[in-house]
Amino acid sequence: MTRRIPLIAGNWKMNGLKADSVDLARAVAAGAAEGRDLLVCPPAVLIPPVAEALDGSGVALGAQDCHFESGGAHTGDIAAAMLADAGCSHVILGHSERRADHGEGDDLVRAKTGAAHAAGLVAIVCVGETLQERDAGQTLERISAQLGGSLPEAVTSGNTVIAYEPVWAIGTGRTPTLEDVAEVHAHIRGRIAAKFGAGAGDGMRILYGGSMKPSNAAALLAIDGVDGGLIGGASLVAEDFLAIAASCP
Ligand code: PGA
Numbered sequence: 434m435t436r437r438i439p440l441i442a443g444n445w446k447m448n449g450l451k452a453d454s455v456d457l458a459r460a461v462a463a464g465a466a467e468g469r470d471l472l473v474c475p476p477a478v479l480i481p482p483v484a485e486a487l488d489g490s491g492v493a494l495g496a497q498d499c500h501f502e503s504g505g506a507h508t509g510d511i512a513a514a515m516l517a518d519a520g521c522s523h524v525i526l527g528h529s530e531r532r533a534d535h536g537e538g539d540d541l542v543r544a545k546t547g548a549a550h551a552a553g554l555v556a557i558v559c560v561g562e563t564l565q566e567r568d569a570g571q572t573l574e575r576i577s578a579q580l581g582g583s584l585p586e587a588v589t590s591g592n593t594v595i596a597y598e599p600v601w602a603i604g605t606g607r608t609p610t611l612e613d614v615a616e617v618h619a620h621i622r623g624r625i626a627a628k629f630g631a632g633a634g635d636g637m638r639i640l641y642g643g644s645m646k647p648s649n650a651a652a653l654l655a656i657d658g659v660d661g662g663l664i665g666g667a668s669l670v671a672e673d674f675l676a677i678a679a680s681c682p
């Protein structure tokens with residue numbers, strides 16, 4: 434079995450101004466340690482100063498979205514190649530807040546994922562059920578549909594990371610049971626293996642996201658098949674983010 438290096442990714446969402454964000458990035462960089470990969474994803478306009486703050490630290494830089502086209506008349510949008518050019522190695526795609534706020538569907542997420550790959554970025558593709566879907570017993574079905582629709586043919590364990598983020602757990606302080614997380618992660622890995630081959634299934638990093646914090650990180654990160662976290666609120670405080678990273682088994 435492949436040893437998957439844990440990835441602890443901070444999704445800063447629409448938070449921060451330049452000075453504080455540079456301080457946050459420096460503090461994360463100062464706490465980087467062997468044995469796990471750290472990634473921060475600031476708002477687009479803060480990518481250049483954060484890139485400078487992280488330079489040489491080994492902490493990776495990502496964006497929170499990209500357009501599906503490589504360039505052209507798309508006012509307000511950013512192409513994947515521009516992100517790569519600015520120092521990003523990763524991009525979060527299909528986050529539930531973009532699916533909800535911007536009506537992004539699986540087809541669009543698939544096109545964006547293809548664009549990210551074409552620019553040499555690792556796509557962190559987010560999937561997750563709503564509370565209504567969980568209560569209706571439709572979680573695995575929903576995840577299967579999102580994976581089926583959101584991933585292009587060229588997915589490998591090198592160019593894609595999956596983030597399982599139950600919509601109802603994001604920013605709410607609630608998390609699924611450890612058994613539920615284990616079940617969904619095993620399901621995702623099985624789907625990846627079935628569609629992209631055993632190697633992809635074995636090597637793919639599958640993150641958990643949704644109210645991960647220092648007090649619950651060790652238990653979540655110890656689950657077999659959980660290869661790290663996508664962290665929102667707790668990624669805005671360097672010591673919390675680093676405490677989560679230090680909880681990796
Ligand atoms: P949260 O957000 O950690 O604040 O719940 C996670 C995410 O949306 O990626």
